[in-house]
Structures are given as structure tokens and as C-alpha cells.
Amino acid sequence: MELSRNAMKITASATLEIDSKAKKMKADGIDVVGFGAGEPDFDTPSFIIDAAKKALDEGKTRYTPASGVLELKEAICNKFKKDNSLDYNSKQIIVCNGAKHALYNIFQAILNPGDEVIIPSPYWLSYPEMVKMAGGIPVFVETKKEDQFKVNYDDLTSVITSHTKAMILNSPNNPTGSVYKIDELKMIADLAVKNKFFVVSDEIYEEILYDGTKHISIASLNSQIKDQTLVVNGLSKSFAMTGWRIGYVAGREDIISVMSNIQSHSTSNPNSIAQYASITALKGPKESVKKAVSEFDKRRKYIYNRINSIVGLSTVMPKGAFYIMLDVSQLIGKNYKGKTITGSTSFSNLLLDAQNVAVVPGIAFGIDSAVRLSYATSMDNIIKGMDRIEAFVKELD
Incomplete structure (x- = not known):
């Protein structure tokens, strides 16, 4: 009674142990x-909630087309035109059950067994597992702190092979907060066109940017790279709609058609109420987004300065999203009450035991010399947490 060999290759979350322990505590x-x-630690804006209530009152509770309602697809097309200077029609859009589901559908649609997908590291922890679920092979390319955790030409070209089918581009990035500039995007686009591989551009944190940083979608550079790019986005992060589960993809019509077939036979349509609320969100004001970003910015600056003021810790200032990577490499080999820090997991476990602070081990993102902190929590929590982290580090010998 053997289980699926492919499914057995999927690894459990490296964060599960610490998360479970923190929840029990x-x-x-x-x-x-x-x-x-x-x-985001903010509520969904009231005008979006009102739109959901209206949809309920109007009886919009039945199945929709599997790939999403036409009005929402048209609103997404308008968003791409207005925000990204990208022209798509409704047949080039699919609405999914969140951006994670959108990514899963992409890899199911484009990968064959043995196809390679380039994943810059540090990476969002689900990317490699989704590639493996589709029979693909994750190929990691390590980025450097001195490069702001962005892939460079030499390192990228070194991993491109005849089996390269796609590259994942996540900007703004989870977990590092890095944002790619136009010349860096052009470099990636040129290599993709030359070597004929797809770019899966995860732009879910598009709205969360700081210091005047601009988001540029790689698909907007020219028609060739647009044809080879699948742009992933959604409403979860920008409008604090994580639980509503609405993500979407824009891309070539033939690929979107395959994704729609996959979705039709797996999950069917995304939640109907959430779809109609999302139409209102995309057409509505962005004051709530600006307010949230302003608050994230205050927290970002505080946590950055606190980390770099603690001897033995360091970090790079994030330009987007709401995460920061805490470099603990200088602490590896140090001890806390006889227990040695050997990497991100042991650091995280000891910190939780000693000071009741839960962080995410960097090994989950492909980097064992750092841990991820989210500043999508109150300033009071951040101050308290950083005080405890500083106290922990001072106790090490």
C-alpha cells in the first residue's frame, strides 16, 4: 500500500516545531x-466588507465560472493597465484561491518531469515544494547580503541549463524585503528571452514599498519577456484580505487556458462573495493601503536600527514587504546555558525558551545564518520583542 512517491518528496515546514511550541506556550x-x-495586522477596509455584505444580500452565493467572474477579470486588466502599463484581456487572466494557489496552478501547467526551475535564495518556503509537486526540480541560486539579496548575472548564468524551464522572481521579496531595479530586471529578462525560459513573477507585495522605491513588473519591459512571464498578484497583502483567498495570474492565453482546466477539475471557482468584494477593492480608494504602508515604515526603521545597535547582530534595510532578515552568523558557536547555537533553528529554539520570542528560522527560506522577523505586528510588540532579543544575546558566551 505504497503512498505517492512524488508526494513523499514534499518536506514538512521547517517552522512547524517552533510554531507549535509558541502556540502551546x-x-x-x-x-x-x-x-x-x-x-498585515490591519482589518480589511470597511468598504470592501460592505461590498461582500451586498453580494450576500443579492444572492451572489452560487458557482461562478471556474476561472473567475468576468467583471473581476476586467477589473484586474484595468489594474494592470493603470499600475503596471501592461495590456491584458480577460482571456489572459485567471482568478485563483489566493496567490499560493495561483503559483501551484502555474507549475502544474508549465512543468514536465525533470524540468528545472531556478529559485533565488533566500526564497519563500513554498516555492521548492510546489515545483516538486509538479515533477520539477528546484535549482537554487544563492544571493548575497552585499547584493541586497538580489541575484547577479554571473550566479544566474551559472545555473541555466538546457533543462531550465522557468525562474521565480519575487519582488518585493519575502523574506528579505529586497526590490529589483529596472537594470536588474532587464538582465533577467534578456537571459530569459535568450535561453527561452519562463519568468514566474510573484508581485504580491507590490503595494508595500518604502523610501520612494518603485515597483516595476518585468513583464512591462518588452513584448518578448511579457510573452514569457506569468505575473502573480492578489489582494491579500495590499488590502489586508489574507483570509478572503483571492489571487490572480496574467499571462499567455494558452497557459491561462491550461491553468483554468486544472482549476476546474481541482478546486473549481474561488469564493464567489470574495470575488465580488475584490471588484470593489480594485476599483476603490487606496487610502487604507497608504496608511498601512506608513505604519509599516515606522516599524521597519525602528526594528532595523535596533538590530544594528546590538553587538553580534546585523541586517539589511528592506525596501518592500514587511519582513526583515536578522543575521545571526556571528552568534553561531556561542552558547546559552550550555547549549550551542549551531544555526537558525537552534537560535530560534533557544530564543523562544529563554525569552518567549518566536522568530522563523532562516533554514526554512534556504539560509541557515539568519532568522526572519515580520514587523506586521504592533510597535509595542516589536519594542518588547527586541528588548528580549537584546537581553538574550547579552547572555550568550
Whole structure:
């Protein structure tokens, strides 16, 4: 009674142990400061909630077309035109059950067994597993702190082979907060066109940018790279709609058609109420987004300065999203009450035990010398958490 060999290759989350321990501690009444949140700590704007209520009152509770309602697809096309200078029609759009589902559908649609997908590291932890689920092979290319965790030409060209089918581009990036500039995007686009591979451009954090940084979609550079790019986005991060599960993809019509068939036979349509609310979100004002970004910015600056003020810790200033990578490489080999820090997991476990602070081990993202902190939590929590981290580091010998 053998289970699926392909499914057995999927690894469990490296964060599960620490997350479970932190939740148990909280349930036991312990004051745990959590830096693991992958979602905005703001409520969905009221005008979007009102739109959902209206949809309910109007009886929009039945099946929709599997790939999403036409009005939402048209609103997405308008968004791409207005925000990204990209022209798509409704047949080039699919609405999915969140951006994660959109990515899953992409790899199911484009990969054959043995196809390679280039994944810059650090990476969002689900990318390699989704590639493996589709029979593909993740190929990692390590980025450097001095390059702001962005892939460079030499390292990228070194991993391109005749089996390269796609590259994942995540800008703004989770977990590093890095944002690619136009010349860096042109370099990637030129290599993709020359070597004939797809670019899967995950732009879910598009709206969360700082210091005047501009988001540029690689698909907007020219018609050739647009034809080879699948742009992934959604409403989860920008409009604090993580639980609504609406993501979408824009791309070549033949690929979108295949994705629609996959979705039709697996999940069918995304939630009907959430779709109609999303139409209102895309057409509505962005004051809530600007307010959230302004608050994230205050937290970003505080946490950056606190980290770099602690001897033994360092970080790079993120330009987007709401995460920061805490470099703990200088602490590896140090001890806490007889227990040695050997990497990101042991650091995270010892920190949780000693100071009741939960962070995400960097090994989950392909980097074992750092941990990820999310500043999608209150300033009070951030201050308390950083005080505890500083106290922990001072106790090491």
C-alpha cells in the first residue's frame, strides 16, 4: 500500500516545531512575542466588507465560472493597465484561491518531469515544494547580503541549463524585503528571452514599498519577456484580505487556458462573495493601503536600527514587504546555558525558551545564518520583542 512517491518528496515546514511550541506556550498563558506573521495586522477596509455584505444580500452565493467572474477579470486588466502599463484581456487572466494557489496552478501547467526551475535564495518556503509537486526540480541560486539579496548575472548564468524551464522572481521579496531595479530586471529578462525560459513573477507585495522605491513588473519591459512571464498578484497583502483567498495570474492565453482546466477539475471557482468584494477593492480608494504602508515604515526603521545597535547582530534595510532578515552568523558557536547555537533553528529554539520570542528560522527560506522577523505586528510588540532579543544575546558566551 505504497503512498505517492512524488508526494513523499514534499518536506514538512521547517517552522512547524517552533510554531507549535509558541502556540502551546500562548495557550498556557505565557506572554509570547511572535514575529512570524505573514499577514498585515490591519482589518480589511470597511468598504470592501460592505461590498461582500451586498453580494450576500443579492444572492451572489452560487458557482461562478471556474476561472473567475468576468467583471473581476476586467477589473484586474484595468489594474494592470493603470499600475503596471501592461495590456491584458480577460482571456489572459485567471482568478485563483489566493496567490499560493495561483503559483501551484502555474507549475502544474508549465512543468514536465525533470524540468528545472531556478529559485533565488533566500526564497519563500513554498516555492521548492510546489515545483516538486509538479515533477520539477528546484535549482537554487544563492544571493548575497552585499547584493541586497538580489541575484547577479554571473550566479544566474551559472545555473541555466538546457533543462531550465522557468525562474521565480519575487519582488518585493519575502523574506528579505529586497526590490529589483529596472537594470536588474532587464538582465533577467534578456537571459530569459535568450535561453527561452519562463519568468514566474510573484508581485504580491507590490503595494508595500518604502523610501520612494518603485515597483516595476518585468513583464512591462518588452513584448518578448511579457510573452514569457506569468505575473502573480492578489489582494491579500495590499488590502489586508489574507483570509478572503483571492489571487490572480496574467499571462499567455494558452497557459491561462491550461491553468483554468486544472482549476476546474481541482478546486473549481474561488469564493464567489470574495470575488465580488475584490471588484470593489480594485476599483476603490487606496487610502487604507497608504496608511498601512506608513505604519509599516515606522516599524521597519525602528526594528532595523535596533538590530544594528546590538553587538553580534546585523541586517539589511528592506525596501518592500514587511519582513526583515536578522543575521545571526556571528552568534553561531556561542552558547546559552550550555547549549550551542549551531544555526537558525537552534537560535530560534533557544530564543523562544529563554525569552518567549518566536522568530522563523532562516533554514526554512534556504539560509541557515539568519532568522526572519515580520514587523506586521504592533510597535509595542516589536519594542518588547527586541528588548528580549537584546537581553538574550547579552547572555550568550
